[in-house]
Amino acid sequence: MNILIIGTGYVGLATGIALALKSNKVYFFDKDKEKIKHLSSGQLFFYEPDLQSALEKAISNNRVYFFDMLDKVNEKVDAVFLCIGTPVLKNGKTDLKNIKQAVCDIKKYFGQDIVIAVKSTINPDVFEFIKREFNSNNFHIAVNPEFLREGNALKDTLNPSRIVIGTEDNYAKSMLNNIYRDFDAPKIFTDPISAILIKYASNTFLATKISFINEIANLSDNVGGDIDDIALGIGLDPRIGKDFLKAGIGFGGSCLPKDAKNVIHFSRSKNINLGIIKEAVLINDTQFLVVIEKLKENLGNLKGKVVAVLGLSFKGGTDDLRDSISIKLINELLREGIIVRAQDYLSYEKAKEILKGVFISNDVYMTAKGADAIVIATDWKEYPKADWKKIRNLMKGNLIIDGRNILDKENLKNLGFTYKGIGRK
Numbered sequence: 001m002n003i004l005i006i007g008t009g010y011v012g013l014a015t016g017i018a019l020a021l022k023s024n025k026v027y028f029f030d031k032d033k034e035k036i037k038h039l040s041s042g043q044l045f046f047y048e049p050d051l052q053s054a055l056e057k058a059i060s061n062n063r064v065y066f067f068d069m070l071d072k073v074n075e076k077v078d079a080v081f082l083c084i085g086t087p088v089l090k091n092g093k094t095d096l097k098n099i100k101q102a103v104c105d106i107k108k109y110f111g112q113d114i115v116i117a118v119k120s121t122i123n124p125d126v127f128e129f130i131k132r133e134f135n136s137n138n139f140h141i142a143v144n145p146e147f148l149r150e151g152n153a154l155k156d157t158l159n160p161s162r163i164v165i166g167t168e169d170n171y172a173k174s175m176l177n178n179i180y181r182d183f184d185a186p187k188i189f190t191d192p193i194s195a196i197l198i199k200y201a202s203n204t205f206l207a208t209k210i211s212f213i214n215e216i217a218n219l220s221d222n223v224g225g226d227i228d229d230i231a232l233g234i235g236l237d238p239r240i241g242k243d244f245l246k247a248g249i250g251f252g253g254s255c256l257p258k259d260a261k262n263v264i265h266f267s268r269s270k271n272i273n274l275g276i277i278k279e280a281v282l283i284n285d286t287q288f289l290v291v292i293e294k295l296k297e298n299l300g301n302l303k304g305k306v307v308a309v310l311g312l313s314f315k316g317g318t319d320d321l322r323d324s325i326s327i328k329l330i331n332e333l334l335r336e337g338i339i340v341r342a343q344d345y346l347s348y349e350k351a352k353e354i355l356k357g358v359f360i361s362n363d364v365y366m367t368a369k370g371a372d373a374i375v376i377a378t379d380w381k382e383y384p385k386a387d388w389k390k391i392r393n394l395m396k397g398n399l400i401i402d403g404r405n406i407l408d409k410e411n412l413k414n415l416g417f418t419y420k421g422i423g424r425k
């Protein structure tokens with residue numbers, strides 16, 4: 001089939017490349033000309049495992065084509081996957097700018113029996129807007145939410161946990177069923193609004209699970225429990241499950257915070273109060289401040305102290321800095337008069353554009369040099385394997401705040417560190 005992907009970010013590229021690997025011809029369009037230039041020459045502009053080699057393979061097999069203008073796509077397209085960013089404004093409302101532009105472009109250049117599969121995360125009001133705009137029999141609309149995890153985007157897209165197809169249009173249903181025929185995953189056929197709510201409920205459930213364990217970790221810190229044992233004890237209950245029970249300094253990224261804020265805003269406009277989700281966001285908004293408290297408890301006056309923050313990306317395995325807790329934390333440390341040194345394996349160059357006046361490197365040892373304290377802000381798998389004896393010798397102080405609870409606390413104590421986790425004994 002001929003597929004058009006609009007938006008070549010994490011979702012668009014992973015979706016398009018996966019569909020190209022399943023023998024479809026895939027046309028990519030993005031309004032960002034620089035991205036299209038990079039992609040046309042076979043270069044990914046962000047880090048994502050396996051995607052670079054899959055992109056090269058798809059290009060050499062003549063399965064993918066890249067466009068910065070939609071009118072250059074001269075083939076008959078069977079389905080359009082809308083994968084554009086759907087940012088929210090400060091108040092939580094969706095910024096409709098991208099959507100309006102994409103809808104306008106599709107209507108202008110395509111018309112006959114075309115399926116529009118909305119992969120971008122949108123709320124029911126935005127869906128109603130899209131439906132109204134495509135008010136013609138030529139367009140067959142479906143909501144097809146995406147659940148991939150950054151750092152695992154291509155694998156998740158090729159092996160999804162489920163495929164949700166929300167449509168009241170039989171043509172869209174049968175086309176999407178056909179497009180996904182070689183994907184080994186349960187398919188849920190439902191109406192568009194239920195498909196939308198599956199996506200919001202999934203992300204806000206994950207957000208709530210993280211804020212829940214963080215709240216218990218803060219309690220544990222106060223009364224002397226150990227959150228690792230507590231999480232194990234909770235997670236072994238099959239009704240709860242062990243994933244997303246890792247306490248820390250909170251969730252970030254381009255999806256969880258945005259989607260939670262958007263569904264709260266949307267529901268408020270319908271006079272529905274999403275109390276649990278609101279609380280999960282509120283807990284997350286201040287969770288990173290536990291680091292400041294722990295620094296004060298151990299170092300006293302923070303002005304002029306040197307703190308090395310390890311990890312800038314919103315999670316390990318990605319170079320994505322969007323809504324990263326680490327950046328929020330560093331800005332707060334700077335406000336306290338702390339001299340911040342920071343490190344990340346992948347996002348260090350991008351971070352230099354955001355964080356001015358901060359020493360930033362990709363080297364843990366260089367960053368730790370002369371520090372009074374180290375804060376682990378991102379769950380990079382590399383940190384537990386670092387040479388902590390060497391780090392201890394390079395530091396001025398001996399305090400380590402493990403904001404992701406990933407280090408071996410006994411080993412660190414034996415090396416002379418004062419170790420503080422989040423809710424860890």
Ligand SMILES: NC(=O)c1ccc[n+]([C@@H]2O[C@H](COP(=O)([O-])OP(=O)(O)OC[C@H]3O[C@@H](n4cnc5c(N)ncnc54)[C@H](O)[C@@H]3O)[C@@H](O)[C@H]2O)c1
Binds near residue numbers: 035099101149
């Ligand atoms: N990143 C994730 O892990 C993830 C997971 C599931 C769902 N989602 C959702 O999928 C959507 C896309 O997310 P992403 O992370 O891939 O975003 P992204 O920011 O990485 O990429 C979006 C792309 O869309 C392009 N774009 C925006 N408006 C356009 C327009 N009118 N025409 C053409 N191109 C346009 C941008 O230039 C950008 O390249 C969002 O709604 C997001 O919430 C993201």
